[in-house]
Amino acid sequence: MILGFIKNVLINAFEILNGASLWLVISFILAGLLHNFLNAGRLMNMLGNTKISSLIKATVAGMLLPICSCGVIPLGLGLYYSGAFLGPTLAFMTATPIINPAAVLLAYGFLGPQIATVYLVCGLVIPLIIGMAGNRFAGPELKVQDIEDAVETVKLENSQRPGLAEKLWSGLQWGFLDLGLTVSRYVCFGMLLAGLIITLVPAAFIQKYLGNPGLLSIFSIAVLGGIMYVCAVGHIPFIAALVASGAAPGLAITFLMTGAATNFPELISIYKLIGKRAAVIYFSVLVGFSFLAGYLTNAQTHSRPRFPIS
Secondary structure (H helix, E strand, O other): OHHHHHHHHHHHHHHHHHHHHHHHHHHHHHHHHHHHHHHHHHHHHHOOOHHHHHHHHHHHHHHHOOOOOHHHHHHHHHOOOOOOOHHHHHHHHHHHHHHHHHHHHHHHHHHHHHHHHHHHHHHHHHHHHHHHHHHHHHOOHOOOOOHHHHHEEEHHHHHOOOOOOHHHHHHHHHHHHHHHHHHHHHHHHHEEEEEEEHOOOHHHHHHHHHHOOOHHHHHHHHHHHOOOOOHHHHHHHHHHHHEEEOOHHHHHHHHHHHHOOOOOOHHHHHHHHHHHHHHHHHHHHHHHHHHHHHHHHHHHHOOOOOOOOO
């Protein structure tokens, strides 16, 4: 029995890793290229501050990238260690997995205009709120210490004008060997924890819980979604089927928001590579406002006829 349980945990963890592996590889490549090709001084001017405009830029940039919450880890950390402040970094890491053009189109097609509009608004507003909280409540982790010296070093290296092939190879080395090896340790550990959660909390339990409109259920599903791995694009049809079967729309939205935006690998990576306070800010604000979004969604749709989930 114990061996069977361990086998199921490993299988679930491997399935999550398999689903995220392509995005992780793409993110390592993009992070390496951004590290070498994006002008460090310009990046600091754009995202290396606490301005609202920087949060908006980070959120919009994240919305345009259809990358999951595991794949966004290298990109977010790459921005942070290249000069972006904590607020824009967290806003980017929230917006990227929650909302993107494909997810929005699917939401309007499967969930209908009312729920999809709530989803779209939350995908725009919650990253900004998390970014503002990151800038407001951060301590020393607001920015990488001595980043100005690092920028000067990058400028000096750029002044030597290395060839395109050299910059490309150097960027890939940084993306896979420096950032990749560091991040992968925490991602793999987080995958095992996520596999454990999925094994302990089967899909049938989630379906039953999503049909309960109580406040406790909304908060619980927000926490559950916050530690599980959920792909927004892949799970929108699943969420739509639950809503059509009678699940409370607010619970479905809350689960999709928290599930898409974060999971164990991401939380562990933020905790280890940025700081405990950053992880607490990210998780607590996301869960809190996803809970609020679910509550308000249910309040607006309480008059709809409901049917029990079979």
